[in-house]
Amino acid sequence: MGTSGKSWEKRLSGEVDELAVDFVESLSYDRRLYKYDIAGSIAHAEMLSERGLISRAEFREIRDGLFAISDEIASGKFKFDKIDEDIHMAVEAGLIAKIGDVGKKLHTGRSRNDQVATDLRLWMRDEIEVLQARLTGLQKAFVKLGGKYAGEVMPSYTHLQRAQPVSIGAYVLSFVEQFERDFVRLGNCRDLLNVSPLGSGAVAGSTLDLDRESVAKKLGFAAVSRNSIDAVSDRDFCAEFIFDCSLIATHLSRFAEDFIIYCSSEFSFITISDKYCTSSSMMPQKRNPDMLELIRGKTGSVYGSLMAMLTILKGQPSTYNRDLQEDKIHVFKAADVVSASVDMAAAIVSNTKFNVKRIADGMDEGFLDATALAEYLVKKGVAFRQGHGVVGSLVAMCEKEGKKLGDVDLEVFKETCDAIEEDVYDVLGGGAVAGQYATEGSGGLEQTAEQVEFWKHVLRER
Numbered sequence: 048m049g050t051s052g053k054s055w056e057k058r059l060s061g062e063v064d065e066l067a068v069d070f071v072e073s074l075s076y077d078r079r080l081y082k083y084d085i086a087g088s089i090a091h092a093e094m095l096s097e098r099g100l101i102s103r104a105e106f107r108e109i110r111d112g113l114f115a116i117s118d119e120i121a122s123g124k125f126k127f128d129k130i131d132e133d134i135h136m137a138v139e140a141g142l143i144a145k146i147g148d149v150g151k152k153l154h155t156g157r158s159r160n161d162q163v164a165t166d167l168r169l170w171m172r173d174e175i176e177v178l179q180a181r182l183t184g185l186q187k188a189f190v191k192l193g194g195k196y197a198g199e200v201m202p203s204y205t206h207l208q209r210a211q212p213v214s215i216g217a218y219v220l221s222f223v224e225q226f227e228r229d230f231v232r233l234g235n236c237r238d239l240l241n242v243s244p245l246g247s248g249a250v251a252g253s254t255l256d257l258d259r260e261s262v263a264k265k266l267g268f269a270a271v272s273r274n275s276i277d278a279v280s281d282r283d284f285c286a287e288f289i290f291d292c293s294l295i296a297t298h299l300s301r302f303a304e305d306f307i308i309y310c311s312s313e314f315s316f317i318t319i320s321d322k323y324c325t326s327s328s329m330m331p332q333k334r335n336p337d338m339l340e341l342i343r344g345k346t347g348s349v350y351g352s353l354m355a356m357l358t359i360l361k362g363q364p365s366t367y368n369r370d371l372q373e374d375k376i377h378v379f380k381a382a383d384v385v386s387a388s389v390d391m392a393a394a395i396v397s398n399t400k401f402n403v404k405r406i407a408d409g410m411d412e413g414f415l416d417a418t419a420l421a422e423y424l425v426k427k428g429v430a431f432r433q434g435h436g437v438v439g440s441l442v443a444m445c446e447k448e449g450k451k452l453g454d455v456d457l458e459v460f461k462e463t464c465d466a467i468e469e470d471v472y473d474v475l476g477g478g479a480v481a482g483q484y485a486t487e488g489s490g491g492l493e494q495t496a497e498q499v500e501f502w503k504h505v506l507r508e509r
């Protein structure tokens with residue numbers, strides 16, 4: 048128990064319980080907002096001077112004091128005291144300690160409620176840009192890998208059953224599409240959050256003649272919030288950001304799952320570098336894709352953050368409540384986990400080889416050419432449903448006789464369907480089909496080459 052010297056607690060008895068001090072503090076995790084807190088304070092103080100609420104000289108003193116504190120925090124010299132609760136009070140207390148009474152003017156027309164809402168938006172704006180750059184790095188790794196194998200063919204799967212042949216490049220580029228949507232989604236999140244809450248005060252604004260537009264402009268916000276009651280408690284951007292992270296984690300997890308399956312001995316489609324594998328403490332032969340498993344496993348924590356964030360929001364009465372302090376734990380956690388996973392995934396992708404010979408050797412298994420044969424029949428004037436049945440019975444026959452479609456004699460083909468001619472053998476064989484796709488965006492060789500060029504161009508510009 049001690050006595051609090053906090054000005055805003057003059058209203059209270061002054062008694063302090065250590066348990067409560069530890070319970071209420073956010074300084075241990077919100078100190079990472081310090082740069083944004085200081086930037087917000089400098090913009091606010093400058094506006095106060097423009098409006099004559101403090102003098103220009105006082106602004107300069109405040110600004111220089113805040114710069115000095117920023118340097119101290121950056122170099123680890125700043126003394127944090129958990130009694131200050133959060134980064135906002137820590138910086139303000141540090142300022143008053145440094146420049147004296149002038150520092151007490153900084154919080155004019157401001158509350159920690161609009162302050163923290165501002166800080167978190169500023170932080171997230173930057174974080175989104177960094178995360179987008181990481182995503183671009185991952186996309187580039189996929190494009191490089193896809194480009195290398197654009198001319199090679201592999202089976203595509205639906206229901207994890209062999210489906211149709213595709214370019215390996217097309218398969219790899221399918222991930223570039225997913226992360227592109229994540230990139231755009233994050234950009235949308237950034238656009239929507241880029242609004243300044245400063246000037247909303249605790250909930251109702253201020254009786255002082257603050258220039259909200261000026262502060263917003265200094266901080267690079269596109270607009271000022273319209274409604275102070277909403278502005279101090281809006282954390283939609285936090286939920287949205289964590290959702291975006293969750294979807295990135297989903298995409299990463301599915302990629303990891305594929306690569307884990309593909310590097311098993313049963314598949315042996317890919318070899319990932321030893322750098323990203325670990326061995327077993329017991330089984331000497333083991334080479335386990337632990338990094339990929341962790342990427343998949345960490346998805347759980349990101350989803351957990353999303354659930355936590357939504358749950359924090361759901362039962363609160365309007366407007367600011369201290370519950371909201373918990374937002375940062377989950378926002379930071381989701382950002383950190385996803386950032387690390389994106390970088391790890393990029394490194395793995397950059398160090399993965401497709402075992403093209405092994406894949407090619409298996410292309411005749413699983414009747415990958417069956418759909419192309421049905422479409423061949425369409426080109427010969429057979430109704431698709433009828434052709435589908437013809438090929439189905441041919442596949443059943445081949446399966447019984449241990450053959451592939453390409454092994455069937457022309458006479459047998461003709462007995463089943465007389466529209467089949469000598470040229471049927473051009474469309475058969477697992478690999479051949481990949482050269483014959485005609486639709487834009489297909490998994491064909493030509494279309495994949497185009498997609499590789501498209502992505503190289505798009506990502507070069509980023």
Ligand code: ARG
Binds near residue numbers: 077132369371
């Ligand atoms: N640390 C708090 C948070 O993160 C700052 C706002 C506190 N405001 C208040 N009225 N107690 O939400």
